[in-house]
Amino acid sequence: MNYYCYSNGKVLRKNEIKVGIVDLVMLRGYGVFDYLRTYYGKTFHINDYLTRFEQSAKGMKLKLPLKQKEIISVINHLLKKNNASEKKDFGIRLLLTGGYSLDSYLPAIKPNLFILIENLPHYPDWYSTKGIKLMLSEHKREMSRIKTINYLTAIHLSDERRKLKAQDTLYCYDGKILETTRNNFFLFHGNTLVTAKNDVLQGISRKAVIELARRKFKVEVRAMLKKEINSCSECFVTGTTRGVTPVVQIDNKKIGNGKPGKNTLELIKMFNEIVNKECR
């Protein structure tokens, strides 16, 4: 949809936003982004997202032209202009590029900042009720703590994933489970919840779920071994667009009894409760 978006200080329809070909984002894949969403028309944990966006920019040595407060004000303006409401939610993509490079290699002094309003992806209901299947693949994201725009491997693997009828790819590396292409991954051993500490994106939903889980379960944030897939009782993924989604199969291995686990369902409930509490 052709929503009102933000482009370097201007509010434009999305199809009016055009970027000069010498932006380093096109010549060298140099850019960072972030992606948040609304629930019931209101943003969720926006400060966490904007702090991460700032950290990504800093990590890639790009100077963010707006402060957090200014970005929030732009986002609120865009949501209003696009008629966000209790009944109409949006995805909000922040994109900071390397800018118009003089030598096709080194970042410009002034990066380009875009804030795009998008429709949220629609996932079938059974993703949440029946759980999804993941395909394992050996890969570690380059600069894994920075949210760069590099999804080369993820997108490249899409065809294989579809052939295997998996809903996402789970990256493992050197005997450890890391994350999926766009979500964090968790597993339960009984009432102990485990998620990877290093070499993964520090997800905002991951953070929220870890905090919630600590109220009811033992939580271990540590290296998560690939072989734990064979012994775990439940798995799920967390992400901005998917919330908490049960995982019932990884490659050919069924998890638990092949249905969403009770602890996972409990966390989904708790997650929905804080969304309702904070946004409704």
Add this chain to the structure above:
Amino acid sequence: MNYYCYSNGKVLRKNEIKVGIVDLVMLRGYGVFDYLRTYYGKTFHINDYLTRFEQSAKGMKLKLPLKQKEIISVINHLLKKNNASEKKDFGIRLLLTGGYSLDSYLPAIKPNLFILIENLPHYPDWYSTKGIKLMLSEHKREMSRIKTINYLTAIHLSDERRKLKAQDTLYCYDGKILETTRNNFFLFHGNTLVTAKNDVLQGISRKAVIELARRKFKVEVRAMLKKEINSCSECFVTGTTRGVTPVVQIDNKKIGNGKPGKNTLELIKMFNEIVNKECR
């Protein structure tokens, strides 16, 4: 410089080429490119470059809208229109992007193709006559045989490289020497020339130099160990813009006597001879 360039079937000045923000190259860093040059106004080994570009497109599952012959015809048209001559050489950048994605994730049916005419980078004369210094860094390029636009690590390391007064970064990984950020790397043990076989870009200058070297030296294309830096007698890099450039230092280790080696100088001479023969 604002040269005439090609954008999806149109010839435009570079600053007139604008790309819609939803191109997957900006949202997900999804694109491939190639870069060739002219010598004395004529392209050098253009078929090798275009074949590699086709392979990169295929490797990333992008459909190249033009055939080799058609691309050559566009390039010749652009060179003429920009007054390429014996005295004015250009770099030619081919860029194929993921196109305007419907869901911000999967490539479009129709990628976008750009052919950009650029000034060649200018390197100081001493790079060739005195040789350059490299900084070692542990890294392996994702999808190393495909020329993707991903230079996140390379660009990110630029500040450190400058501080160390090195002219480029040499990637090593798991005890092996691979390549620099944009060049292939070679070393001599006496009259035996070695370069990496796997996990490196299959450079067109690399290919030309290997063929030339076989006339005079023993050539080994194989895994090149990091510890060989300590025992080698000469090093150099090859690349489209740099040709053959001697390397006289890697981190704190001086190579040979700290001056360009005689075999390297011989290869530079041979390389210049084929350039003259084919383009002059």
